[in-house]
Amino acid sequence: MKLPSSSATELNKQDLRHFLKTQDFTKKELSDILKLMAMLKQARKDNAVPQLFKGKSVAMIFEQPSTRTRVSFETAATLLGGHALFLSPKDIHLGAKESLEDTARVLSRMVDIIMARVDDHSTVAGLAQYASVPVVNGLCDWLHPTQIMADLFTMQEHLPENKKLSDLTVAFVGDATNVTSSLMFACTKFGMTFKHICPDRFKAPQEWINIALENCEYSGGELVITDDTAQVEGCDIVVADSFYWFGQEDEKEIRLSTFIPDYVVSEDLMAKAGADAMFMHCLPANDQRECSREVMESANSIIFDEAENRLTAQMAILAYFTYKHNTVPSAETVAAHKNKIEGFLNSL
Known part of the structure; x- marks a missing residue:
């Protein structure tokens, strides 16, 4: 007797969505996630998550190591009553002995959501493309959307008096990393002023700039690309990365x-910001x-909140x-299955 799949693939997936990049979501949808974050953080503080x-599981695929991504997803799954599986390149055959398509289809039969931290987008x-459960981008060469949701929330927690997110001016000082791109897209979507301060040789590519400028057209935000570190003046947030x-x-x-040394976020550079x-x-x-280290340990540093x-x-x-x-099964359904299975086991 063949039974239908008992996995998440059998659920109603017409509205299946993945979290690959914030650009796939409206400002309203991202704001809803931020509201949910606030409620869950308060629940955790009250030890009442x-x-x-x-009863759910998240498969965590790691092609790259990470402290924060692994610990945060494993802990989140546990706090919410579920389970997380760590899958390194040694544990699965991603794109090698097994195709990407087959890996996605197999995992979809066994878990409820997939998080992947990968080398390439x-x-x-x-x-x-092939999964029938949600897929979350835990980092790729282009984007880091889960980091940026944490960043937006941290900014919201530390808003200057009488300002909202759209009023902020954010300066990213440094290379065009996957954090730069994701922060550039999210900040301009929310209507902020985003400044990428970087040597011309390593500035954001035109593709990123075009996406951010399109966001600005709808949000009223502003994008500045410059090699002048004096542009940090008046910024609410200064961001650095490797x-x-x-x-x-x-x-x-x-x-x-x-x-180095011009683009190192030092105490002098922070003083220029204000x-x-x-x-x-x-x-x-x-x-x-x-x-x-002085900037990291300063009273104005919010890196550990982040x-x-x-x-x-x-x-x-x-x-x-x-x-x-x-x-959510009814109590009667749970009891019926329990009695049937325990009755069988007792008969053995």
Whole structure:
């Protein structure tokens, strides 16, 4: 007797959505996720997180290592009553012995959501193409949307008096990283002024600029691309990130010599921004390279609030993308299955 699949693939998936990039979502939808984050963070503070992921599992695919991504997703799943599976390249045959398509289809039969932290955007996009459960981009070479939800929420928690998100001016000082792109897109979507301050050689590519400018047309935001560090003046938030990443090791020396010392976020540079300017960094930070330890430890640094909010973001993402498909059985159904299965086991 063949039974229908008992997996999440059998749920109503006409409205299946993936979280590959914030550009796929409206400002209203992203704001809803931020509201959910606020409620879940308060629930965690009260040790009363609702079991919104009870009985569910998230498969976490890691082609790249990460402290914050792994710990935040595993903890989020546990707090919400579910389970997380860590899958490294040694654990699965992603695109090697098994095709990307087959991996996505197999995992969709066994878990409720897939998170992938990958080398190339085409990998997470391919998983989303073939999966029948939500796929979340935990980082790729182009984007880091889960980080940016934490960043937006952290900015919201530390808003200057009488300002809202759309009033903020954010300066990203440094290389055109996957955090730069995601923050550029999200800030301009919310109507902020976003400044990318970077040596011309490593500035954001025109494709990113075009996306951000299109956002500005609808939101009223502003985009500034400049190599002038004096442009930090008057900014509410100053953001830093690594000057080189995986796959850029052969450029390490030229990158460091180009960025250091002018683009290091130092106490002097923060002073140019203003006494109330706050400092953010997605971490891990190479202090004395892209930023100084003094800035990281200053009263204006909110980097550890930002890190904690990775957990806040992951709780919201797991709940937001799976809750609508929850099927809550009646007490009678649970009892019927329990009695039937226990009766069989007792008869053995």
